[in-house]
Amino acid sequence: MQASFSHTTAILVFANSSKEELKHKTFVQDGQLFDMLTAQTLRTVKSTGLPYFHYSEDQQLGGSFGERFTNAIEAVFHKGYDAVITLGNDTPELSKSHILEAYACLQSGRPVLGPSLDGGFYLMGITKALFDVSHFLHLPWQTATLAKQLGQFLGTFPARLVWLQRFSDLDALSDLQVLANSHRLGKALQGLIRNLLACARHLFHFSQSFIDSYLVQTYYNKGSPVFLHS
Numbered sequence: 001m002q003a004s005f006s007h008t009t010a011i012l013v014f015a016n017s018s019k020e021e022l023k024h025k026t027f028v029q030d031g032q033l034f035d036m037l038t039a040q041t042l043r044t045v046k047s048t049g050l051p052y053f054h055y056s057e058d059q060q061l062g063g064s065f066g067e068r069f070t071n072a073i074e075a076v077f078h079k080g081y082d083a084v085i086t087l088g089n090d091t092p093e094l095s096k097s098h099i100l101e102a103y104a105c106l107q108s109g110r111p112v113l114g115p116s117l118d119g120g121f122y123l124m125g126i127t128k129a130l131f132d133v134s135h136f137l138h139l140p141w142q143t144a145t146l147a148k149q150l151g152q153f154l155g156t157f158p159a160r161l162v163w164l165q166r167f168s169d170l171d172a173l174s175d176l177q178v179l180a181n182s183h184r185l186g187k188a189l190q191g192l193i194r195n196l197l198a199c200a201r202h203l204f205h206f207s208q209s210f211i212d213s214y215l216v217q218t219y220y221n222k223g224s225p226v227f228l229h230s
Contacts, residue, residue: 008082009106011045011052011099013038014072015089020057027173028196036189037170038089045087047096050103053079066141070133073126083127085112090170091122093184098123098164105162111154114164119144122169130157173197 015038018031025034045052053076060068069086076084083106085099094114102112102125111130114123120142135153140146154161168175176193179185185193 007051009050009103010076010079010081010084011048011050012072012076012084012086013041013045013052013054013089014060014069014086015041015054016057025171027176033170033192033196034089036192037092040092040186040189041087041089041094044094044096045099048099048103050085050099051081064141066137066139069141070136073131073136074133077128077131081128083125084131085123085125087123088169091116091167092170092179092189093167093182094122095184101164102162109159110162111157111159112162112164113147113151113154115147115151115166117166117168118171119147120169121147121150122167123164124150125162126154130154130159 018034018038021034022028022031028034042052042054055072055075059072061071062068073084073086085102085106087094087099091114098114102114102123105112106125106127109127109129111127112123112125113121116122132153139153140149151161151163168179170176170179176197180190180193180197182190
């Protein structure tokens with residue numbers, strides 16, 4: 001049976017399409033990973049019973065990430081909600097229980113932050129009363145100090161800030177390695193991540209073999225610059 005909620009809180013899924021993701025996250029060669037991550041995130045969000053809005057690049061407005069993210073939060077508040085829980089699609093360890101924990105905190109007026117290992121955050125729960133557009137626009141977006149500075153801002157309010165568990169998000173090949181053996185991932189996603197890592201290792205060994213064979217062995221006895229002819 002689906003839980004019953006007062007519709008004062010909405011979830012904002014701020015996640016681009018796989019086509020757009022591939023422009024910025026080049027550690028994979030096709031969009032299958034991002035499609036799977038978005039689908040999993042939306043399933044998790046739907047399971048909470050809370051209203052949600054998915055903002056991809058088609059709905060986002062602004063020239064920078066900070067502007068687009070801030071404008072999306074403001075747009076949800078303009079729909080009449082008193083609190084917003086923001087999520088991306090790149091934290092596969094995120095579960096329904098984490099979202100509902102954030103919801104429970106917001107019901108008592110307390111802001112929530114789920115920090116990422118890289119210094120950003122994967123979840124933020126904020127009430128309309130605490131949301132300051134000007135301050136948000138000037139946060140150090142996409143830097144390693146983002147969560148710290150946002151936490152300092154939210155910590156200035158009487159309602160005590162709640163910190164959730166720290167998780168890894170997927171921004172680089174090293175993040176795939178961290179998540180490859182996570183027990184929180186579904187079998188399909190975990191299998192895909194392991195396949196991507198196997199392909200990456202194969203490409204690395206191939207590249208190293210090419211360098212050893214053609215640059216080291218072939219030109220070892222020459223003092224002139226190396227020119228590779230097609």
